[in-house]
Amino acid sequence: MNVSDERTIPLWAQIDVAPDAVPLPHDDHSDVVVVGSGIAGLSVAYELALAGKKVTVIDRGQIGGGMTARTTAHLTSVCDDYFSELIGLRGRELARLFHESQSAAINRIEEIQQTEAIACDFRRVDGFLFPSTSAQEAELERELEAALQLGVAVERTAGLPFAGFSAAPALRYARQATFHPLKYLRGLTDGVRARGGGVYRDTIVEKVEEKDGGVRVATASGFVxxxxxxxVATNSPINDRVALHTKQSPYRTYAMSFEIGRGLVPDGLYWDTEDPYHYVRLQPGDGETDFLIVGGEDHKTGAANDGNERFAALTSWIRGLVPDLGIETHRWSGQVMETIDYAGFIGRNPGNERVFVVTGDSGEGMTHGVVGALLIRDLILNGNSRWRELYEPSRKTSKAIGDYLVENATAIKNFAEYIAPGEIDSLDKLRPGEGAIVRVGLSKIAAFRDEDGTLYKRSASCTHIGCHLHWNSLERCWDCPCHGSQFAADGTALNGPAVSPLANVQ
Ligand SMILES: Cc1cc2nc3c(=O)[nH]c(=O)nc-3n(C[C@H](O)[C@H](O)[C@H](O)COP(=O)(O)OP(=O)(O)OC[C@H]3O[C@@H](n4cnc5c(N)ncnc54)[C@H](O)[C@@H]3O)c2cc1C
Ligand code: FES
Known part of the structure; x- marks a missing residue:
């Protein structure tokens, strides 16, 4: 394995979305340039290609290799931060539009996989919210009342297919869904190409700007x-230094898959009221065995470096619920962007007329990505969308000001780390396979020693706006706690908003 990508491997990894994609080979001109080939980028490209626009999709890595390859793909129209909270922050009408738009995203995925004949294991399932302890049952009642106010198809039910929960109360949400995310992206990519679109990999976009009444997207290879x-559908936007990043925060979340006998747990989406909550779904296998996928144990990016303990906690939780669970097959982690008011930022990039952005997945990025495609399609083709105000990137939600201040305090606290001592006092103490921050004079160095003993010394300063990096020993990468950038042990930028690699230190 290359030191620039030693991350954990998700259950979906066997699928290469577009094995024949190549780097952008020349300058290119089209109607729409889409940066990023996750669920958001490919969905928006598909919608606009379908509408007759010529689209070009550019990704810095492999197609669909970002957070969409690390998802667990619950397709839900339910606000996972609770409708009762959303109504309190944004009012009943915007909360209703949230549910409407997220439902429309699931409907759209269902429609596309049918019309494009994408074999992606899509199925409609019920979703169940259940209390992790009896003390949390009151939360269900509050949420039921809020959801009913919005016209959500939800009912009180009792009994879950989990040990100790056979009589537990739960909320049942009808017409949720799930699928294999990368099989779906492969189908979308084919759909884009079949309509004349270009899809390019291994091409780093460095700059997106408005120019001469259109847009100009510059890449590291020199082609434009x-x-x-x-x-800009890069998960965490690469074209924004501050405006959007002060309103959302990166969180790391953990997922695992296990073999499970078919029918042991009925197909469905399950999540509990714990904070952070656990989430569970099924994925059909090829033979007699299916997979159960469980996730949770989230924490703010960079705030903990104990991935294996979090997997142990997840394992113990799910084995307690499903004692007949089979062997573990995969474990992985990834990042979600939590916004201060639970909805994504989708629409015109603040200050731009012709540049759009999709970000702020709020842990529900699969549906948010598709909402983004529908909303941006309507803004480009019709000049408006009924969901524009809800997801407006430049919005300021006055009731979320407390969260806004807390998120920004993270960045301020982070800069103070530059004056702290290093984690180890000498590079000689770094063992093979380890990374650590080392102080050398006035500088902080992000140091990593690989198994062969080769030492990588990079600046510990994130190339976005300079926050102090933290080592992630599970993913063997450097995480930026401020806005979600990640860098491989050799400094290669893996995740936005950073575009450039970490500076080399001699
Ligand atoms: C463990 C886990 C579980 C999750 N579970 C769920 C779930 O159950 N349901 C749900 O709805 N959501 C879930 N999410 C969230 C969801 O998966 C993500 O929000 C979603 O996949 C993000 O899609 P995206 O298209 O915005 O970003 P990505 O898939 O990350 O795509 C962005 C792309 O942009 C590219 N890029 C970045 N910078 C550049 C650049 N400079 N130049 C060119 N290309 C660039 C990247 O290479 C990447 O391919 C989960 C996430 C994780 C990590
Ligand atoms: S991601 Fe913004 S400073 Fe690192």
Whole structure:
């Protein structure tokens, strides 16, 4: 394995979304340049290609290799931070539109996989919210009342297919869904290409700007893609230094898959009221055995470096619920962007007319990505969308000001780390396979020693706006706690908003 990608491997990894994709081979001109080939980028590209626009999709890595390859793909129209909270922050009408738009996203995925004949294991299932302890049962009642106010198809039920929960109360949400995320992206990619679109990998976009009445997208290889519009769908936006990043925060979340006998747990989406909550779903296998996928144990990015303990906690929790669970097959982690008011930032990038952005997945990025595609399609083709105000990137939600201040305090606290001592006092103490921050004079160095003994010395300063990095020993990468950038042990930028690699230190 290359030191620039030693991350954990998700259950979906056997699928290569577009094995024949190549780097952008020349300057390019199209109607719409889409940066990022996750669920958001490919969905928006598909919608606009379907509408007759010429699209170009550019990704810095492999197609669909970002957070979409690390998802657990619950497709839900339910606000996982609770409708009762969303109503309190945004009011009943915007909360209703949240449910409407997220439901529309699931409907759209269902429609596309049918019309494009994408074999992606899509199925409609019920979703169940259940209390992790009897003390939390009151939360269900409050949530039921809020959801009913919005016209959500939800009912009180009792009994879950989990040990100790046979009589537990739960809320049952009808018409949720799930699928294999990468099989779906492969189908979307084929759909884009079949309509004349170009899909390019291993091409780092460095700059997105409005120019001469259109857009200009500059890449690290020197080639330029121009168009009438650009859509930045890089999960954490690479074209924004501050405006959006002060309103959302990166969280790391953990997932595992286990073999499970078919029918042992009925197909469905299950999540509990714990904070952070656990989430469970099924995935069909090829033979007699299916997979159960469990996730949770989230924490703010960079705030903990104990991935294996979190997997142990997840294992113990799920084996307590499903004692007949089979062997573990995969364990992985990834990042979600939590916004201060539970909805994504989708629409015109603040200050731009022709550059659009999709970010702030709020842990529900599979549906948010598809909402993004529908919303941006409507803004480009019709000039408006009924969901524009709800997801407006430049919005300021006055009732979320407390969260806004807390999120920004993270960045301020982070800069103070530059004056703290290093984690080890000498590079000689770094063992093979370890990374640590070392102080050398006035500088902080992000140091990693690989199994062969090769030492990588990089600046500990994130190339976005300079926050102090933290070592992630599970993913063997450097995490930026401020806005979610990640860098491989050799400094390669893996996740936005950073574009450039970490500076080399001699
Ligand atoms: C463990 C886990 C479980 C989750 N579970 C769920 C769930 O059950 N339901 C749900 O709805 N959501 C879930 N999410 C969230 C969801 O998976 C993500 O929000 C979603 O996949 C993000 O899609 P995206 O298209 O915005 O970003 P990505 O899939 O990350 O795509 C962004 C792309 O942009 C590219 N890029 C970045 N910078 C550049 C650049 N400079 N130049 C060119 N390309 C660039 C990247 O290489 C990447 O391919 C989960 C996430 C994780 C990690
Ligand atoms: S991601 Fe913004 S400073 Fe690192």
């Amino acid at each position: 893609a121009t168009g009438k519009w650009a859509v």
